[in-house]
Amino acid sequence: MLSAYLGRGDNARLPRIMGFGLSFWGVRGSIACPSPEYVTFGGNTSCVELHTAEGHLILDAGTGLRELGNRFLTEDVRQASILLTHTHWDHINGFPFFKPAYVRGRRFRIMAGHLPPGGVRNVLSGQMADPTFPVPLETMQAQLEFEDFRCGDSFSLGPDVTVRTAPLNHPNGATGYRIEHDGKSICYVTDTEHVVGKPDQNILGLIEGADLVIYDCTYTDDEFPAHVGWGHSTWQEAVRLCRAASVKRLAIFHHDPDHDDRFMVHVEEQARHIWSPAFVAREKTTLTIE
Numbered sequence: 089m090l091s092a093y094l095g096r097g098d099n100a101r102l103p104r105i106m107g108f109g110l111s112f113w114g115v116r117g118s119i120a121c122p123s124p125e126y127v128t129f130g131g132n133t134s135c136v137e138l139h140t141a142e143g144h145l146i147l148d149a150g151t152g153l154r155e156l157g158n159r160f161l162t163e164d165v166r167q168a169s170i171l172l173t174h175t176h177w178d179h180i181n182g183f184p185f186f187k188p189a190y191v192r193g194r195r196f197r198i199m200a201g202h203l204p205p206g207g208v209r210n211v212l213s214g215q216m217a218d219p220t221f222p223v224p225l226e227t228m229q230a231q232l233e234f235e236d237f238r239c240g241d242s243f244s245l246g247p248d249v250t251v252r253t254a255p256l257n258h259p260n261g262a263t264g265y266r267i268e269h270d271g272k273s274i275c276y277v278t279d280t281e282h283v284v285g286k287p288d289q290n291i292l293g294l295i296e297g298a299d300l301v302i303y304d305c306t307y308t309d310d311e312f313p314a315h316v317g318w319g320h321s322t323w324q325e326a327v328r329l330c331r332a333a334s335v336k337r338l339a340i341f342h343h344d345p346d347h348d349d350r351f352m353v354h355v356e357e358q359a360r361h362i363w364s365p366a367f368v369a370r371e372k373t374t375l376t377i378e
């Protein structure tokens with residue numbers, strides 16, 4: 089597995105993945121937090137791009153989606169599927185700034201599993217409405233297909249791209265994903281709250297034996313008791329789950345906006361000390377699953 093951090097402004101130089109891999113475009117939870125104290129790990133909210141031999145798949149549409157969209161224009165990428173875990177602000181705020189959606193001849197399929205039929209279109213449309221946004225969803229000229237599936241469903245996005253889903257424990261609901269391609273698997277499990285001492289069986293089933301798990305590590309175990317009910321988990325719980333499910337690597341993800349670079353370096357040191365396959369996700373990092 090290759091990891092390359094290229095830093096801000098190096099959008100055009102982010103290496104293209106061969107085979108199955110991913111790029112982190114936004115790793116933050118709750119709200120974007122650009123500032124000099126957040127340069128190493130990044131301040132954009134949740135957005136992960138998966139690369140497969142069959143095309144592009146986007147996990148969540150947080151503010152990181154804006155730069156991914158610019159990359160799509162540069163490289164003339166004309167279609168992709170966007171899988172949303174849920175529709176809290178930090179997972180959809182990048183969508184109105186996804187420039188390829190305004191360009192005719194592009195095609196994007198937007199899917200979510202936590203809402204009733206018609207739900208995902210309604211939420212994204214509501215986000216672009218008077219008086220909170222200047223132009224409506226209809227301004228987007230690309231072919232947009234909105235699809236609400238039932239969380240727990242499995243489906244394919246190509247001959248060799250299989251998606252399994254499972255419900256997460258989060259206010260208003262959220263969907264965890266397992267994407268399988270070329271005999272490998274990446275799981276995306278955010279946002280979710282654990283119950284202390286009771287490993288989430290839905291998650292254990294979803295992530296069993298996965299090559300990489302990206303998990304909601306908003307808090308530390310020390311911080312968690314003061315945040316019960318907010319719908320998030322800890323890096324220590326992530327390690328416990330990944331170990332129990334024989335996962336190969338863990339990406340600590342959905343960083344709290346109050347956790348600056350210094351704090352996250354400390355988290356990574358502690359996590360790697362306990363379980364060396366763990367690492368903290370950094371914006372503009374690219375990984376290949378080998």
Ligand SMILES: [Zn+2]
Pocket residue numbers: 117118134176178179279342
């Ligand atoms: Zn979130």
Ligand SMILES: [Zn+2]
Pocket residue numbers: 174176258279319
């Ligand atoms: Zn959320």
